[in-house]
Every structure is written in structure tokens, then in C-alpha cells.
Amino acid sequence: MAAWEESLDALVRTRGTALVGYAYLLCGDRREAEDLVQDALVKTYARGRTTPPENVEGYVRRAVLTTYLDGFRRRRRWAAVRHLVAVEDAHPGAEPASDARVDVRAALGSLSPRERACVVLRFYEDMTVPAIADQLAVSQGAVKRYLSDGVRRMESLLGPMPTAHATAADDVEHAQVVTGRGAR
Amino acid sequence: MSFDLEHELARLAGTVHDDAVADRMSGQVRTMVSRIRRRRAARHTAQGAIGLGAATAVVVGGMQLGGGRLTPPAAPTPDLTRQPLECGAPLPAPPEQEWGVQTEATLREVVVTDDGAAVTGDLTFSGLPEGAELVGVPTLVVTRDGTVVGASGEVGSFAGATTFTFRQMLVSCEDGAPLPAGEYELEARQLVRGPDGEVTEVRPGPWAVQAPRMDVPDDGAEADLGEAGSGRTAEEQEALLTRNEMLSFPQENPDGLMPLCGAPAELGDGTAPLVLDPPDLDLGEAGQTATGTAVVRTRGDASVIANASGAGARLVLMKDGIVVGYQFLDAEDTTLLDLGPGEEREVPLHLTRQLCGTGEGGTGAALPLPRDTYEAVVALDVILKEVTEPGAEPDGSTRPLTVVSEPVEITIR
Numbered sequence: 259m260a261a262w263e264e265s266l267d268a269l270v271r272t273r274g275t276a277l278v279g280y281a282y283l284l285c286g287d288r289r290e291a292e293d294l295v296q297d298a299l300v301k302t303y304a305r306g307r308t309t310p311p312e313n314v315e316g317y318v319r320r321a322v323l324t325t326y327l328d329g330f331r332r333r334r335r336w337a338a339v340r341h342l343v344a345v346e347d348a349h350p351g352a353e354p355a356s357d358a359r360v361d362v363r364a365a366l367g368s369l370s371p372r373e374r375a376c377v378v379l380r381f382y383e384d385m386t387v388p389a390i391a392d393q394l395a396v397s398q399g400a401v402k403r404y405l406s407d408g409v410r411r412m413e414s415l416l417g418p419m420p421t422a423h424a425t426a427a428d429d430v431e432h433a434q435v436v437t438g439r440g441a442r
Numbered sequence: 443m444s445f446d447l448e449h450e451l452a453r454l455a456g457t458v459h460d461d462a463v464a465d466r467m468s469g470q471v472r473t474m475v476s477r478i479r480r481r482r483a484a485r486h487t488a489q490g491a492i493g494l495g496a497a498t499a500v501v502v503g504g505m506q507l508g509g510g511r512l513t514p515p516a517a518p519t520p521d522l523t524r525q526p527l528e529c530g531a532p533l534p535a536p537p538e539q540e541w542g543v544q545t546e547a548t549l550r551e552v553v554v555t556d557d558g559a560a561v562t563g564d565l566t567f568s569g570l571p572e573g574a575e576l577v578g579v580p581t582l583v584v585t586r587d588g589t590v591v592g593a594s595g596e597v598g599s600f601a602g603a604t605t606f607t608f609r610q611m612l613v614s615c616e617d618g619a620p621l622p623a624g625e626y627e628l629e630a631r632q633l634v635r636g637p638d639g640e641v642t643e644v645r646p647g648p649w650a651v652q653a654p655r656m657d658v659p660d661d662g663a664e665a666d667l668g669e670a671g672s673g674r675t676a677e678e679q680e681a682l683l684t685r686n687e688m689l690s691f692p693q694e695n696p697d698g699l700m701p702l703c704g705a706p707a708e709l710g711d712g713t714a715p716l717v718l719d720p721p722d723l724d725l726g727e728a729g730q731t732a733t734g735t736a737v738v739r740t741r742g743d744a745s746v747i748a749n750a751s752g753a754g755a756r757l758v759l760m761k762d763g764i765v766v767g768y769q770f771l772d773a774e775d776t777t778l779l780d781l782g783p784g785e786e787r788e789v790p791l792h793l794t795r796q797l798c799g800t801g802e803g804g805t806g807a808a809l810p811l812p813r814d815t816y817e818a819v820v821a822l823d824v825i826l827k828e829v830t831e832p833g834a835e836p837d838g839s840t841r842p843l844t845v846v847s848e849p850v851e852i853t854i855r
Contacts, residue, residue, distance in 0.1 A: 275459045282458045300474050362447075381447045382448070
């Protein structure tokens with residue numbers, strides 16, 4: 259087995275579900291999240307020797323994000339065939355689904371793709387505004403607008419989120435741009 | 443109610459953390475590896491002759507390994523294949539053995555990947571005397587003029603196997619770089635434990651393989667794999683690589699589904715109460731779909747009542763016993779078959795020259811089946827409702843069945 263295959267296998271085994279969780283927050287669909295992660299892994303590893311192995315998860319997360327943002331056509335195709343798969347989307351985990359979790363999922367679904375990406379990168383990946391702007395290739399001002407609009411819309415559905423306002427305004431550089439949060 | 447958004451997002455992401463997701467992701471690694479190899483391959487140009495031409499079967503039936511071409515005799519070296527060979531050194535001669543182990547090898551066409559050219563194939567060992575067994579899996583070695591020049595390949599196996607699938611990169615054992623273009627020899631090394639417990643090595647081969655000239659374009663450049671190189675377009679090259687990956691790493695088919703893309707074909711045991719005539723078709727050029735007619739009849743003097751797929755039958759194409767092409771059919775509608783002895787019924791036959799698992803419902807863009815000779819059968823899904831054999835009470839047990847015709851050879855040009 260080639261070194262890159264071993265790396266791929268190890269990454270899927272050790273970080274596969276974490277990557278799917280991240281993709282799930284972005285797209286809101288478990289099966290599509292798995293597809294997103296697989297596409298991102300293929301995209302990353304197909305680049306071959308240009309990907310430093312120590313940063314590979316960060317590259318995969320970045321590829322998940324770009325694939326999600328670029329993937330409108332794919333999502334339409336998936337929407338056309340998803341009924342054939344017939345897997346319950348809100349799959350019960352080890353703990354019963356809470357109303358809050360369902361509401362958060364619905365609230366995320368009310369955001370535009372870029373708003374949603376900004377919210378997930380800021381509040382789940384714990385990235386700074388400049389880092390998000392770098393990932394999305396937009397200005398920091400645009401990121402702040404997306405965050406502000408996104409948080410406001412979620413608040414209208416979920417209720418007040420005081421910590422979110424404070425965190426959204428915080429643009430202190432403290433997160434790694436490329437790798438994101440490896441612990442999740 | 444006040445929300446902690448960070449906490450709730452973490453909880454929501456955690457809802458996908460279950461064993462099913464982990465299993466599905468792990469189960470997709472092989473598929474991802476294939477996709478990555480195809481993408482890498484598409485970035486490179488192969489020029490000059492691609493070795494072996496069309497898929498080549500090399501049969502070494504009945505070969506007395508240890509006799510004939512092998513230089514005798516050397517002292518038994520039980521752990522020989524477990525020791526790394528010295529790069530650049532002469533390949534040690536194998537010990538003599540008198541068991542007459544037979545080896546059949548199938549080498550497929552050389553394909554080009556990011557890391558160099560690769561040849562895939564199968565090795566099947568037979569003729570082991572009673573009480574003898576294979577020890578471990580074979581290793582492969584690439585030599586030139588008797589000197590070890592290539593790195594070891596990958597060999598797939600499972601417990602008790604006597605057939606092994608291999609993928610041998612044509613890369614240097616010195617630095618991993620693609621081997622210079624030219625002819626090389628591929629040999630296998632397999633340990634066998636004899637009835638007396640003594641372990642010795644058998645050495646199937648050698649087989650000639652041709653390393654193509656590699657021309658690596660700048661990073662990111664799309665390669666033109668067209669007329670100047672192998673004579674195939676980039677799409678044809680990718681199709682060939684994809685098909686060979688399917689043959690080298692077949693899917694498991696524990697439920698005996700037929701057809702199941704990339705899995706061994708289930709051809710039945712010839713006792714089904716319905717039979718289909720073998721296909722009689724000209725598939726013409728690759729990459730198209732078409733319809734024809736299939737004929738279903740009862741076996742012998744049986745009478746059969748069954749529901750058949752309303753969409754009809756489909757042509758299933760196989761290579762080396764692995765399903766590689768068939769058309770998806772929506773089986774929602776059914777049609778009633780009520781056939782007495784000697785009666786027959788025509789049903790629509792759907793055929794495709796597309797590589798299964800690609801295109802809509804599969805992975806990536808649709809790819810044509812590579813030009814080659816395939817085994818083809820007609821398959822029809824039915825639900826048997828009543829079968830009456832002569833002189834017997836009707837059997838009214840309902841059961842699903844895929845009726846499969848006898849295979850014939852079909853060439854895609």
C-alpha cells in the first residue's frame with residue numbers, strides 16, 4: 259500500500275466521523291455530508307505530493323468547504339435521487355434528539371450558503387474573521403455582514419444568543435488559517 | 443430561552459458520530475483510492491508503446507516450477523520471500539521442488555498512474571499435493587537481465603486463498619521513480635509448506651512487461667492522453683484504468699446479487715425453471731445504449747407462472763468473471779409470464795456499452811467500456827409464483843429469481 263493510501267486510510271479511520279460532522283453542519287444532510295467528505299478527500303489526495311501530510315486534515319476541511327459552496331448543481335442532483343436511498347436523515351444517535359438540536363438544524367437551513375459557512379467556521383471551527391475571509395476569499399467586512407445577518411436570522415428562530423454577538427465581533431487572530439480545529 | 447450557539451453546533455455535529463457512518467466511510471476507502479488514482483492518471487501523459495497491447499492472459503498450466511528454466515539447485519531458504527530483496531542485486535535462484543505446483547497468471551494492460559506505470563493481474567495456484575499449503579501471499583519482483591530493479595507490488599489476499607490479485611508498480615526499487623521505458627520481467631515468489639512440513643519457494647514467471655515512457659507535465663496541467671501516446675483518448679485511458687481497478691479489487695457479493703457492479707457474476711446453477719436464450723448481438727462501438735429483444739422459455743417440460751420486471755431483461759457484460767457493464771432498470775412495473783412447456787415469450791432487452799459505476803448513479807463522469815472482448819449474459823428479474831414439473835404437484839412458493847442465460851463472448855470495437 260502506498261504511503262498516501264495509508265495516510266488516507268488512517269485519516270478516514272481516525273477523523274472520518276469528525277469530518278462528516280463538520281460537513282453535516284454545512285450541508286444539513288448526513289448522506290450528502292459523507293459525499294462531501296469523500297469528494298474532498300479525493301480532491302486533496304489527488305493533488306499528490308503537493309499536500310504536506312501534517313496538514314492534510316486542514317486541506318480536507320478546506321476542500322469540504324469549497325466543495326459545499328460550489329456544489330449547488332450537485333445538491334440539486336442529490337435532491338432528485340435521495341428518496342431512493344431512503345435513510346432517515348435525522349438519524350437517532352446515542353442520545354435522543356433534543357428540540358434545541360432540531361431547531362438549530364432548521365435555523366442553519368434558513369441561512370444562505372455563505373452565511374451558513376461563516377457561522378459554522380466562526381462558532382464551530384472557532385476561526386477568526388480574518389481567517390474566515392481568507393478561506394472564503396472575501397473581505398473581512400463581508401464576513402462580518404454574513405455573520406451579523408446569519409446570527410440575526412438564527413436568533414429570530416431560536417431566541418437570543420448573546421454570546422454569539424460577542425464572538426461574532428471578535429476578530430482577534432487566534433486560529434490557524436489552514437488547519438482549523440483539529441480536535442473536533 | 444438563551445442559546446449557546448457554539449455548544450449547540452458541537453452537539454449537532456456530534457449526532458453523526460455513530461458506527462454506521464464510520465463503517466460507511468471506511469467502506470469507501472477503496473473507492474476513493476480508485477478515484478484518486480484515476481485523477482492522478484489523468485494528469486500524466488504516457489507516450490510510446492503501452493506494454494502488452496490488449497489484455498493478455500498468460501497461462502502457465504502444468505508448469506513444473508523448479509524445473510525447466512530455473513537454475514538448479516539451491517539450498518532451501520524458507521523465509522526467502524519475507525526478506526527484502528537487494529535492489530540492484532541478482533535475483534537469487536529459487537530452490538528446486540518436485541511438487542508440480544501449477545500457476546495460472548492473468549496480466550492486464552499496463553496503465554499509467556501518478557507514481558508510474560502499473561500492471562495488474564491475478565495469480566492462481568493449483569496442483570498442491572495433499573497436505574501441502576501456501577504460506578502467506580506471493581510477492582512480486584521486477585527484474586531486468588536477472589537483476590532486481592523494481593519495488594515490490596501490492597498483493598490482495600484473504601485466508602485460505604489460492605488466487606491472489608496483484609498490482610505491480612513499474613517503479614525503481616532505488617528511488618521510487620518510474621522505471622525507464624523498456625521491457626522488464628515480472629516474477630512471483632510464493633512459499634509452500636509441503637506435506638512433510640518443509641517450506642520452500644516456488645517461482646512462477648517470468649512474464650514480460652513493457653514500461654512505457656513517462657512524460658510528466660507541469661503540475662496542474664491537463665494531460666492529453668490522445669493520439670500521440672497510447673492511441674487512446676483521455677476518456678478511454680481513464681475507462682481502462684477504472685475497469686482494471688474493478689477487476690483487481692472486486693466487490694464482495696455476499697447476497698449473490700446479479701448483476702452487482704464490480705462483483706463476481708452469479709451465473710446460477712442451471713436448474714432454474716426458466717431459461718433465457720444467450721444474446722446474439724453486435725455491440726458496435728463503445729459508449730452507447732440500445733434495446734433489443736430477449737427470449738425467455740421454460741426449462742424442459744415445466745410450466746411457470748411468474749411476475750417479470752416490466753422493463754424487461756438486460757445485457758450484463760463481464761470481464762474475468764467480474765460484472766463491468768449493465769443498464770439500470772426501474773423494476774417498479776411487472777409483467778405476467780405464464781408459460782407452458784415449449785412456450786416462449788419475447789421481452790425487451792436493454793444493453794449499454796457504458797462502464798457500470800460511472801455516470802449517473804455512480805462515480806464521476808460516464809465512461810465507455812474499453813474496447814475488448816467480454817463475456818455477456820442476458821439477465822431477467824422475476825418473482826416465481828407457481829412452478830409445475832411434469833407429474834408433480836404445482837409448487838406455489840413465491841420467490842425472487844434472476845434468470846441468467848449461458849454466457850457468450852462479445853467484442854466491443
